[in-house]
Structure formats: structure tokens, C-alpha cells
Amino acid sequence: MPERNFFEKVWLITMQIPRGRVTWYGAIAEMLDAPRANRTVGWALNALTPEQSQHIPWQRVINKAGRCSIRNSEQTPDDQQALLEAEGVEFDARGYTDFKRFGWDGLTPDEVRELLAWARLPWERG
DNA sequence: GCCCTGACTGCTA
């Protein structure tokens, strides 16, 4: 199996985030053994096409402060927050959520290795 | 190869 590029790895991990949970860019970067690449994680999600974003729960990735920081011509932070609220994630009046209540524990290094070795992106399936 | 960009983060004032 050819080595996946960083974007694909980000997307595969994002797909593992359960409904009603959120995580932050740096956490995903850390799972990919690149703790400083948090900004690249954001770029990977920005690179999703509308078609691809239907399969990837991109809205479950927010910044470490617990707030939506999407910058996309199609979607606004309000849209992202609304999507998460529809899944049961609660935000306070200032638009912050609480990682202690809604944060995702993430994957162990073994789970990440397994995932990257075997998982397929939805649009890769025959 | 080199340079630029960006849905971030942590530090400083």
C-alpha cells in the first residue's frame, strides 16, 4: 500500500470522531506524529471538496480554545456550530464548547497505525 | 528546488 499523503491521513482520522464529540487541530496533528503540523490539519480540511465533505465530519474539528474557527467561503463558524449543536454538542453564549464534556479522547498510536494501514476513504471504494 | 499560503498555537505586551 502506498504511503498516504498528510491530507488523507487527516481525513481518515477525522472520520473516526464520534457523533457529538469534538477535537482540535493540534490533537489530530499529534496523532499523526506531527504535533507542530496543526496548521496543516486545518489546511487539509479546507481542501475538502463539497463532495468529499459529505463523508468527512469536518465540523467536529475546532480550535483548541473550544471555538469554531472555520474560514471558508461556503461555510461560516455559525454554520459549523449549528451542525455540532444538532449532534448534541453544547456551546455557551460566547460560542465556546467544553472539551471536558464533549472532547474526543482520540486514538492510540496503535489504532492510528491500524487505521492508516487498512482504512479507505469513502470515495476510494469501488 | 524555492517561495508562498493557510479552517493553528503559544507567547508577549
Place this chain on the structure above:
DNA sequence: TTAGCAGCCAGGG
């Protein structure tokens, strides 16, 4: 508490 700023890293031209 908030704003500004530099560091970081992968992809694209």
C-alpha cells in the same frame, strides 16, 4: 481579558 506576532509544516505553482 484581548490583540498582535512569530514559528511551524505540507502542498501547490
